[in-house]
Amino acid sequence: MPDWNSPAELAVDAAAFLKFIHAMAGLYFWEWVTTLDYEWAFITRQKRFHYPAVFYFLNRYSLLFTMIGLLIAEDSTSEINCQALYTFNQITGQAASGLASINLSIRTIALWQNDKRVVIPIVIIILGHWSLILQGVTVTATWQDGVGCVVGGVNNTILAATFIYSMCFDLVILSVSMYKLVVSARTGRSQLMSLLFQDGLMYFFIAFLSNMLAVVFILLNLNAILSVIFNIPAAIFSTIVACRAVRRLNNFATKGPEIFSSTGHSFRAAPTAGNVVAPTKSDLHHGVHVQMQTFTVADDHVSDTDVHELERKGRGVPDVEAGDGSPSVEYKVPYGASAL
Incomplete structure (x- = not known):
């Protein structure tokens, strides 16, 4: 020692x-x-x-x-x-x-x-x-x-x-x-x-x-x-x-909000969220009603790749609308989901 x-x-x-x-x-x-x-x-x-x-x-x-x-x-x-x-x-x-x-x-x-x-x-x-x-x-x-x-x-x-x-x-x-x-x-x-x-x-x-x-x-x-x-x-x-x-x-x-549902599945929403529109109900052909929540995102923040990816996964239905003259893209996700 x-x-x-x-x-x-x-x-x-x-x-x-x-x-x-x-x-x-x-x-x-x-x-x-x-x-x-x-x-x-x-x-x-x-x-x-x-x-x-x-x-x-x-x-x-x-x-x-x-x-x-x-x-x-x-x-x-x-x-x-x-x-x-x-x-x-x-x-x-x-x-x-x-x-x-x-x-x-x-x-x-x-x-x-x-x-x-x-x-x-x-x-x-x-x-x-x-x-x-x-x-x-x-x-x-x-x-x-x-x-x-x-x-x-x-x-x-x-x-x-x-x-x-x-x-x-x-x-x-x-x-x-x-x-x-x-x-x-x-x-x-x-x-x-x-x-x-x-x-x-x-x-x-x-x-x-x-x-x-x-x-x-x-x-x-x-x-x-x-x-x-x-x-x-x-x-x-x-x-x-x-x-x-x-x-x-x-x-x-x-990177944007993450959407996850009670089933345990999660995916990332568009990079920049715009206005959150009030929940709506969409009628399906078989009479089943699903509550939806809409996120409106300016299209200059959303690439075509993001749109096609959401369509491919079946987790969002993109719609195009004309509001104040500038096009925007809407993604509808289940209203029961939570956004962080």
């Missing part, structure tokens, strides 16, 4: 920590650059801005500033205030983990349609999470000539409690979401339900494993460097999967 606090071991761990931080920074910078089109869609107003996007952007950019701060701390050649810089890095890094959980919570709240029985407990859990995140400085760092910023000590108790709380929080959110999805699946799972289920599982397992690895090294308390070495990967992986889940859900919603 090596002496984990010997000068030689600390020097080796510091070198490994330096290379590890650069690798993690490269990973996150690559993720950030390759997904800037999402931000551009908001800037150019291709996407409408809603309040959940605030937590999404706070999550992304708090971690971005954390990685920049860590690179400054590790690569500085002239003396800097290491304690102030590490305090900033700690707050923004822990905030990124907390915001990742909030992004998952918002999806769960939306899934339950703002049910107070779900919203109130989740808000209480979030407040408890942030009370740990904002506990104060748990890492101390000092400047050493010829070395740079050196981590001097870590408050393992608060740090471990924060990560364990995050793991339990994510488990509660996943359980509540899965319960809702299982109940909804009894009437046929839609594409949206499947997306939420898959993303929720992916987020939970990646975030849980990365947080668990950080907790193990915190509790082992080998030395000050190894106690915090896996904190950054936990924040990075949680942020990446949470932001990807938000983007996937938003991109799914912009």
Whole structure:
């Protein structure tokens, strides 16, 4: 068993920590650059801005500033205030983990349609999470000539409690979401339900494993460097999967409503829905009456391929009408179906 606090071991761990931080920074910078089109869609107003996007952007950019701060701390050649810089890095890094959980919570709240029985407990859990995140400085760092910023000590108790709380929080959110999805699946799972289920599982397992690895090294308390070495990967992986889940859900919603019936069958309606006309009844030759709901869509948003596809599947009957002078296409779907 090596002496984990010997000068030689600390020097080796510091070198490994330096290379590890650069690798993690490269990973996150690559993720950030390759997904800037999402931000551009908001800037150019291709996407409408809603309040959940605030937590999404706070999550992304708090971690971005954390990685920049860590690179400054590790690569500085002239003396800097290491304690102030590490305090900033700690707050923004822990905030990124907390915001990742909030992004998952918002999806769960939306899934339950703002049910107070779900919203109130989740808000209480979030407040408890942030009370740990904002506990104060748990890492101390000092400047050493010829070395740079050196981590001097870590408050393992608060740090471990924060990560364990995050793991339990994510488990509660996943359980509540899965319960809702299982109940909804009894009437046929839609594409949206499947997306939420898959993303929720992916987020939970990646975030849980990365947080668990950080907790193990915190509790082992080998030395000050190894106690915090896996904190950054936990924040990075949680942020990446949470932001990807938000983007996937938003991109799914912009493709148009999904129509699904009580029989479990589902299909996507036209990309852009226009006016929803009141339900009508159509008479069939054998005297059977079927209630229909009509979606009117401007024909410049509907391609011939969409029309022929609906006709081929037998799920819609396209009609052409002249309203205000501009042609439009109507798709009639069963009135008993639900549109998300």
